[in-house]
Amino acid sequence: MNINISSYLPDYELIDCGNHKKLERFGDIIAIRPEISANTSPKLKFTEWENVADISFDAEKNVWIKHKDKSLVEWGMTYRELNFKLRLTNFKHIGIFPEQAINWDYISKIKACFNNVPSFLNLFGYTGISSIVAASNNYKVTHIEALKQIINWGKQQAQDNNITCIRWIADDVFKFVERENRRKNKYNFIIIDPPAIGYGKGGKRWIFEKDIMPLLDMLSQILDNQAVVVLNLYSHSMNEKFSHKLILEYFKDFNIETNGIVLGKSSYGDTINHGQLIRLERNIEIVE
């Protein structure tokens, strides 16, 4: 599915992309970042990108270059009534995955379909924007992220938005889900956004190809009868056939709300690949 992220998140714009790079606007700040899936030619000249960019990430040296304000460290961005702080990190990420905005709208929309206050589990939760959106829609939220400093960033964002009810847990996703399974705890909404390769708490390695199936197996056991699952899956091994296999294997009694590759469209019409999005619903009646 081709999406224009700006229509969900007006504070973001994919201005141009190509030559394995992208030119994006986050609030008032324009950034140049590497993008492996940007394999067309950019519509603007690179000198035009450099003229407008505030910052660019040098992937060879792993450093941010500040073109305008040399003191820039942190700045703000909004989604609906929520405000978020973005930051330069020592990697190309800045605290937000803007393509997730399509899930934030869905989280808000589907809330009305649950019979009781739904419990929401965000795995690989990063800086917590999905968790904050869910909490602002009155879900009961648990957020799992391996890195303590990223959890602290999320907690600060929640506090800045007057949200105090999220359960923030710095843990390895596997360990947490195993524990919840043993305790027979159930969730109504689970969202996952795993990296291709990552590190859990204590340096435990996550490898998508090896770990995704055992994780989904465990997740299928901690879902309540009335349930929604959102899987954001980026990996070379992901394709329509594999996603159908995963659905049949672990979620065969769910309706498929979405199963497709998300392509983010630039203002000039080229696209970048945000991976496979699978949204599944069980015992959910859509309330219009």
Ligand SMILES: C[S@@+](CC[C@H](N)C(=O)[O-])C[C@H]1O[C@@H](n2cnc3c(N)ncnc32)[C@H](O)[C@@H]1O
């Ligand atoms: C792609 S980001 C998730 C983006 C997030 N869903 C969002 O929308 O902002 C992946 C996150 O998973 C975390 N992570 C990687 N392996 C993990 C593991 N085994 N357990 C817990 N967190 C992990 C990383 O630290 C990183 O913050």
